[in-house]
Amino acid sequence: MCGTSATDDLIREGRRAADELLEHLGVPVRKAFSVATPRGFDAAVSRLAALLRRLARKSELEAVKQAVAVLDVDWRAMTPAQRSELVRRALARAGGAVHSVHEQIRAPLGRAASDVVSATRSDGRRRGLAIAADFNAVDRRAVAYVVRANSLFVRDEYGRRLDWLGIEAKRVVARGLEDGLGRDEIAGDLARAANAAIVQRSASYWDVIASSFVGESRSLSQISAYAEAGIEHYMLSAVLDEHTTDTCRFLDGKVIQTSDALHMLDRMESSEDPAAIKRIRPWVRERFGEEGKRALVVDRGDGDRSVLAFVERSGVGARDDRGAYSRAVSGRDLAPAGIGFPPFHGLCRTTTLPDI
Numbered sequence: 276m277c278g279t280s281a282t283d284d285l286i287r288e289g290r291r292a293a294d295e296l297l298e299h300l301g302v303p304v305r306k307a308f309s310v311a312t313p314r315g316f317d318a319a320v321s322r323l324a325a326l327l328r329r330l331a332r333k334s335e336l337e338a339v340k341q342a343v344a345v346l347d348v349d350w351r352a353m354t355p356a357q358r359s360e361l362v363r364r365a366l367a368r369a370g371g372a373v374h375s376v377h378e379q380i381r382a383p384l385g386r387a388a389s390d391v392v393s394a395t396r397s398d399g400r401r402r403g404l405a406i407a408a409d410f411n412a413v414d415r416r417a418v419a420y421v422v423r424a425n426s427l428f429v430r431d432e433y434g435r436r437l438d439w440l441g442i443e444a445k446r447v448v449a450r451g452l453e454d455g456l457g458r459d460e461i462a463g464d465l466a467r468a469a470n471a472a473i474v475q476r477s478a479s480y481w482d483v484i485a486s487s488f489v490g491e492s493r494s495l496s497q498i499s500a501y502a503e504a505g506i507e508h509y510m511l512s513a514v515l516d517e518h519t520t521d522t523c524r525f526l527d528g529k530v531i532q533t534s535d536a537l538h539m540l541d542r543m544e545s546s547e548d549p550a551a552i553k554r555i556r557p558w559v560r561e562r563f564g565e566e567g568k569r570a571l572v573v574d575r576g577d578g579d580r581s582v583l584a585f586v587e588r589s590g591v592g593a594r595d596d597r598g599a600y601s602r603a604v605s606g607r608d609l610a611p612a613g614i615g616f617p618p619f620h621g622l623c624r625t626t627t628l629p630d631i
Contacts, residue, residue, distance in 0.1 A: 310391055310493050311398040313514050313624060314421060323387050324485035330383065330478060331376050338372035339469045341365075342440065346469075347462040350448050362444045366437050369473065381422055388418040388492045395496035404504045404629065411503055413537070417495035420544040425488050427549045432480065433473075438470035442496040481623040490618035490625075496615060497627050498536045507533055508630040511617070515595045522559045523625045524570050524590045524597045525583065526614070530630050535610035550576070559583065559619045571600075574613050581612045 309315035345365035350358060350609045399406055414435075418435050447468050448485035451461035461553040470477050501509050513519055513527035564585060571583040583604050590598030603610065 302319060310394050310489060312341050314490065315616065316493070316626075318622060319387075319391065320482070320486045320489050323383075324481045326383055327380055327485060328481045330379055331373075331477060331481070332474075334373045334379070335474045336437060338369040338473050339466070339473070341368035341372050341407065342444075342473075343466045344368070346444065346465045347458070349362075349458050350452060350587050351458075359445070359450060360528045362448075363442055365444065366441050369440070369469070370433070370437055371624045373433045373473070376433065377426040380429065381426050384422045384425060384488065387488065388568055391489055391492035391497075391630065392418060392496040395493050396500060399497065399500040399504075404500050404506075406500045406503045413499035413502060413540070414496055416466060416544060417492065417499060420540065421488060421492050421495070424543065424549070424552055425484060427547070427552075429484065431549050436476055440469055443472060453480060486622045487618050490623055491616075494616040494618075494627060495540060498533060498540075501533045501549070501627075501629055502537060504629070506629045506631060509533060509536075509627045511625055511631045512628045513625045515597070516592075517592050517594060519624075520620060521561060521569070521586050521589050521591060521598055522619055523623060525571055525586075525600050525603070526559075526609075526619060526625065527597055529606050529609060530608070531574050531610060531615060531627075537614045539610070539613075539615045554579075556615060557613045559614070559622070561586075573614065583609075583612065 310319050342365040345361060345368055348361060353361065392410060394407060395480040396408065396410070396414070400408065444465055447464045448461060451464060456464075498509065500543065502509075508530050511526045511529045513523035515524065515527065539556055543552050546552050554577075557573050558573050560572050560574060561569050562572045564572075564582060569589075569622070571586065573581045573583060575581075581604070584600040584604070585602050586598065587601050588599035590596035609615070616627060617623050619625060
């Protein structure tokens with residue numbers, strides 16, 4: 276094991292030196308992600324979010340341009356039916372501009388997932404897990420799943436943005452006509468609405484996507500390593516700083532069976548429906564429950580809703596403080612509720628540790 280670790284260190288040092296040399300020569304280098312520490316995780320998320328934002332930007336701007344071109348008309352000369360048809364055509368043109376974004380990001384997501392899995396396996400070996408250096412079958416399944424699922428989520432997100440634009444466009448036109456606005460004024464309002472729906476909504480969206488993607492890739496690779504090493508349970512480990520949510524403070528230290536997480540992956544990767552994936556492994560929401568207390572809630576849709584715990588005392592804003600909770604579900608009930616592995620909410624930083 277010591278010889279292997281020394282070899283790994285030598286390889287990593289050689290790659291670092293080669294990267295520095297290539298950068299000095301002006302050759303672009305795709306750096307591997309380091310996700311073992313909170314700082315490394317945040318850096319990986321930031322870089323991936325910036326890349327995805329860049330890839331989508333051109334298509335999003337083109338979608339706004341296409342929509343505005345259709346909507347720049349004399350609305351007073353239109354019948355209500357014609358106005359509805361124009362909005363429909365505008366959405367179709369905008370949709371055509373962004374319809375391939377989810378496909379465009381698949382290749383970089385694939386590279387990112389492979390980098391995260393590779394870094395996670397290397398970290399596991401450094402920590403003494405008895406696992407091979409190469410990807411195993413679960414790692415390969417995890418990479419394929421996170422790429423496919425997240426591209427589906429992106430596709431559906433653009434559908435929701437276009438739906439919102441359709442509603443907003445009709446409202447803008449109706450209000451403009453009622454207020455006696457001219458063609459140019461209505462066109463300006465519609466352009467702003469299109470930009471808000473398609474471009475401005477991306478300001479934080481890609482941060483959430485990147486964080487979820489990196490977090491899920493890391494979690495599945497860790498679980499794969501635990502299974503390979505014969506570790507039957509793992510523990511959830513939150514970053515307990517001032518920014519940590521009550522959700523992750525509550526889940527910190529909870530123990531999950533490795534087999535439960537693998538079963539969850541089986542179910543998720545067999546679905547092509549993002550809504551079904553969210554029902555299998557929903558995010559935790561914070562809602563007000565009984566007596567005005569905040570509750571940590573899992574909502575799988577169709578009325579299937581579970582309360583994980585009520586927040587008696589929040590630890591948000593403090594370091595190393597889990598807070599206090601009442602009527603909390605037991606650890607064995609977490610997996611049936613869809614709580615198997617991070618991320619548990621947007622921008623979640625929680626990770627896992629082997630429970631040895």
